Amino acid sequence: MGKTKKIELDKFRDAVVGKYPSKIGRKRAKAIVNNDPDNIPQIQANIRTVPGIITQRGCTYAGCKGVVLGPTRDIVNITHGPIGCAFYSWLTRRNQTKPETEMDENFIPYAFSTDMQDSNIVFGGEDKLKQAIREAVELFNPKAVAVFSTCPVGLIGDDVHRVAKQMMEEYDNKINIFGFSCEGYRGVSQSAGHHIANNQLYKHLIGRDDSVKGKFKYRVNLLGEYNIGGDAFVLEEMFEKCGIELVATFSGNSTVNSFENAHTADLSMVMCHRSINYVAEMLETSFGIPWIKVNFIGAGATAKALRKAAAYFDDAELKAKVEEVIAEEMAKVEVARQAVLPKTTGKTAMLFVGGSRAHHYQELFNELGVKTLAAGYEFGHRDDYEGRRVIPTIQIDADSRNIEEIKVSKDQARYKERVSKERIEALEKDVDFEYNEYTGLMADMEKGALVIDDLSHYEMDKLIEMYKPDIFCAGIKEKYVAQKMGVPLKQLHNYDSGGPYAGFKGAINFYNDIAMMMSSSIWKELKAPWEREEVIEAVYAY
Amino acid sequence: MLLRHTTPKEIDRKALTINPAKTCQPVGAMYAALGLHGCLPHSHGSQGCCSYHRSTLTRHFKEPVMAATSSFTEGSSVFGGSANLVQSINTIFTVYNPDVIAAHTTCLSETIGDDMTAIIAKAADDGMIPEGKKVIYCNTPSYVGTHVTGYANQVSAFVKFFSKPTLKRKNVVNLVAGWMEPSDMREIKRLAKELEARTIMFPDMSDVLDAPLDGKFQMYPAGGTTITDMEATGDSKFTIGIGPYSTEDACITLENKCKVKFEVIDIPIGLKATDRFIMSLSRHANVPVPDSITLERGRLVDLIADSAKNLYGKRVALWGDPDTLIPLCEFLVSLDMKPVYIVTGTSGKLFDERMSEILKNIPEAKFKCGERADMFLMHQWIKQEGVDLLIGNTYGKYIARDEDTPFVRYGFPIADRPGHNYMPKTGYQGAANLLVQILNAFLDYEDRKCPEEKVEFQL
Structure with missing residues (x-):
């Protein structure tokens, strides 16, 4: 389909903005740009969604409880609010977890809620929250309890932080109890929730255990990897094979203690910049751990990320081991890739998802010879599109100002410079190190490709109608809309229950799944035979 | 074990709900609003509500679920959501052109105290509602009732806003x-x-x-x-x-x-x-x-008679909504099965009365509705004395695996199996569908678990 048609993407903006009421049209026009990697245009991002627009976005609670804290197995996460929020965030993200033994804690299959009733809204819910924590402790004896605020909690003035502190005292500080002001109305999307989660991780968990654990000398943290479909398992295995100690993953397959211990690592590798860059920064400011941007989605990107780590630690043995792993894995990857290329080469894709996936997954599509016509984030900021260089120029609006910015200073006793500035500069030249840098999605997209922030349903409808991509990537809410139009949709939040897609093994899975989707027979059957051709009436001669 | 922290020891919980057998009102309102032709449901609250409800409904039905949101921010939460709703109405009619917008409130807009009648009247005054189009609403505070209440409120709103009395019956x-x-x-x-x-x-x-x-x-x-x-x-x-x-x-x-x-x-x-x-x-x-219809009924009776030996005395745990659980338990009892544990987060006297009546000959049966009548409690009962079958939504799969118990999916949401929106479970044909699912769950389990010498060719 996509091989021969001429695609004039620059017509899209004019085609859609006229549909909106004029003020909204002008606003949306700023979020729809034609890319130019050499002269990156400004895009409007992290701005309120217009009320009434059918958006992909969710809320702050979802970003905080669902995304960042959700994957940690040994915290009892209590949602303070009416029942819905706990219910909808119960097992609905595919963050898998593997407790080390049958005895280890795992609260992920549980939903905990204070189930606020109208009397709690009228008279306050703090007493109920305290009692809920007591009951959780009596039943489960956890090492940590986290409390997540939902919309009405902020309005009625329940102070979850004070309650958390009082309850910690009630248990002689033997249980770590902390709260999150992640009411759904804060910010403009899930992104506010990520930030709030990052702050509390830093305040309540990071740095509490100085013991140096593990068997390998070279110690890294992996940030912004949430173990959807087992991605973290693949990466854990890969690091192990290379001889690199994975101290903490924020937060796929994680435990409280891994966070407490994260400051003992020597390098932070950031996958999803949007959701976790704050923790990366805080680890560097406080403890001197440099962070680099990496991507383990795509076989080539994975090899590049491993080489960065090896170059950083600058050990011949490690470098050799990493090259050995890359060579071994790439051989398998290449076999799988060649097998599916005939089915995928020349096809077209559109990706509208997340705060990093719409960028990262282009790597995999490139490897499949699939061209990305259009992409954008659901909750990205300008830096995720245009690169971190624009951060100083981003206007802080009222919605961002409401989110706490915590002051982080150098931990005098434990700060340790890992590597000199000169050495980092050298690394930048050697391996495109991306120290404290994220160059964003636009730099990696073709000139003329469409970049759209906070895609609306109407815009998606038009994109598919006008350009008919061979595959559309988004989430569950969009999936069946695209498919009704005859375009297969790959969910990049939950992978359509597939995956893992990270690392070398994941790349192979992705190649096969996309080849399957692009060659499924059913897409040829959307019309009944009598709709496809004129029905010829039979005439019988007796 | 997936639910490794669940033990048989019950405590008298007064505040903590664990693994709820209910969710909140607005998702029910959204579902019901999809049953009016040309209607776009609208969630008056934070974006997350709408996103969560659409996701939950989509996972269950594997179909597009369209709905809009007022996209509250901190400002609207302080100053009220009037401007957001008025703008939403304008945006929706301009861009999505439904015949009706069915707005429902959320815990956020209810806590603020948004007056929906006044806001919709304002939108009409401002010329935001085109000729012949309608904006209706229902109040669905999440801290009152459950998803079932929200459904009921939306259906009542249809009557309130549309049903017309004329003299012609x-x-x-x-x-x-x-x-x-x-x-x-x-x-x-x-x-x-x-x-x-x-x-x-x-x-x-x-x-x-x-x-x-x-x-x-x-x-x-x-x-x-x-x-x-x-x-x-x-x-x-x-x-x-x-x-x-x-x-x-x-x-x-x-x-x-x-x-x-x-x-x-x-x-x-x-x-x-x-x-x-x-x-x-x-x-x-x-x-x-x-x-x-008499023939349809007869076919079901025939199937039940043929299946009696596989059903008699089997202990069943169920969770879901009263409107489903009441007739379902009655059906199980009519099959000589024993519904022994039943929980629903939706409260009401009727549930207790009907369950007492239906289960009167099963003295060991326990049932509970309302707050903290949750799946954790039901699982604790199962830990105390096991069951032969689980019937409920997808969240039961964790119990089913831990307890190695056959499981029939019924209710909302079913996120991990297809077919429920294709194969009815109502009517005689639906009862036959359900009965076959129950039988297959037992028989597949038996065939997989029994010693080799006990594997039977015939039923």
Whole structure:
């Protein structure tokens, strides 16, 4: 389909903005740009969604409880609010977890809620929250309890932080109890929730255990990897094979203690910049751990990320081991890739998802010879599109100002410079190190490709109608809309229950799944035979 | 073990809900609103509510679920959501062009105290509501009731805003559909047609949440009760509410507004509840029951008789909504099975009364509704004494695996198996579908678990 048609993407903006009421049209026009990697245009991002627009976005609670804290197995996460929020965030993200033994804690299959009733809204819910924590402790004896605020909690003035502190005292500080002001109305999307989660991780968990654990000398943290479909398992295995100690993953397959211990690592590798860059920064400011941007989605990107780590630690043995792993894995990857290329080469894709996936997954599509016509984030900021260089120029609006910015200073006793500035500069030249840098999605997209922030349903409808991509990537809410139009949709939040897609093994899975989707027979059957051709009436001669 | 922290020891919980057997009102309102043709549901609250509800409904139905949101920010939470709703109405009619916007509130807009009537009137004054279009609303605070209450409130709102009383009574019976699958609604309409009864069903999600794949996306699919039909419900001679928790309010509202008398019956799940539905419709539509339905019934009775030995005395744990659990337990009891543990987060005296009656010959049965009547409690009961079968939504799979117990999915949401919106579980045919699922769950388990020498060729 996509091989021969001429695609004039620059017509899209004019085609859609006229549909909106004029003020909204002008606003949306700023979020729809034609890319130019050499002269990156400004895009409007992290701005309120217009009320009434059918958006992909969710809320702050979802970003905080669902995304960042959700994957940690040994915290009892209590949602303070009416029942819905706990219910909808119960097992609905595919963050898998593997407790080390049958005895280890795992609260992920549980939903905990204070189930606020109208009397709690009228008279306050703090007493109920305290009692809920007591009951959780009596039943489960956890090492940590986290409390997540939902919309009405902020309005009625329940102070979850004070309650958390009082309850910690009630248990002689033997249980770590902390709260999150992640009411759904804060910010403009899930992104506010990520930030709030990052702050509390830093305040309540990071740095509490100085013991140096593990068997390998070279110690890294992996940030912004949430173990959807087992991605973290693949990466854990890969690091192990290379001889690199994975101290903490924020937060796929994680435990409280891994966070407490994260400051003992020597390098932070950031996958999803949007959701976790704050923790990366805080680890560097406080403890001197440099962070680099990496991507383990795509076989080539994975090899590049491993080489960065090896170059950083600058050990011949490690470098050799990493090259050995890359060579071994790439051989398998290449076999799988060649097998599916005939089915995928020349096809077209559109990706509208997340705060990093719409960028990262282009790597995999490139490897499949699939061209990305259009992409954008659901909750990205300008830096995720245009690169971190624009951060100083981003206007802080009222919605961002409401989110706490915590002051982080150098931990005098434990700060340790890992590597000199000169050495980092050298690394930048050697391996495109991306120290404290994220160059964003636009730099990696073709000139003329469409970049759209906070895609609306109407815009998606038009994109598919006008350009008919061979595959559309988004989430569950969009999936069946695209498919009704005859375009297969790959969910990049939950992978359509597939995956893992990270690392070398994941790349192979992705190649096969996309080849399957692009060659499924059913897409040829959307019309009944009598709709496809004129029905010829039979005439019988007796 | 997945639920490794669940032990048989119960404590008297007063505040903590664990693994709820309910969710909040707005998702029910959204679901019901999809059953009105040309209607776009609108969530007046934070974006997350709308996103969560659409996701949950989509995972369950594997169909597009379209709905808009007022996208509250901190500012709207402080100053009220009026501006957001007015702007939403303008945006929605301009961009998505529905016939009706069915707005529902959330815990956020309710806590603020947004006056929906006043805001919608303001939108009308500002010229945001085009000629011939409607904006309706219902109040669905998440801290009152459950998803079932939200469904009931939305259905009542349809009556409140559309049903018109005229002096001309028509020989039509209203069927108010409680919370069930589109397939169930389709089956009930088929039975009504078989009876040659003239009916209007509302809401009606068939041909909405089981739409065909034909290369076209329909923002407003072919199905759904039309506004014309909805208006005409005020002229019908009688209303049958199918499922007391989800439809009684609408029935009462319609009687008060349009003097249409009503009867509320159970959702026709199983032999007896279907019998009652057929009798009720036959009586109120004044139509005889055709032989074809007697034959359908006979086939179900035949299947039950053939299956009796595999069902007798089997202990079952169930969770879900009262409107489903009541007829379902009655059906199980009629199969000589033993529903022993039943929980629902939706409270009400009727549930307790009906369960006491249905389970009167099963002294070991425990049931609980309302706050903290959750799946954790039910699992604790199972830990105390096991069951042979679990029936409920997908969240039961964790218990099923831990306890190595056969499991039949029923309820909302079912996120991990297809077919529920295609295969009815109402009516005689639906009861047969359900019974076969139960039998297969037992027999597949038996064939997999029994010693090799016990594997049998025949049933």
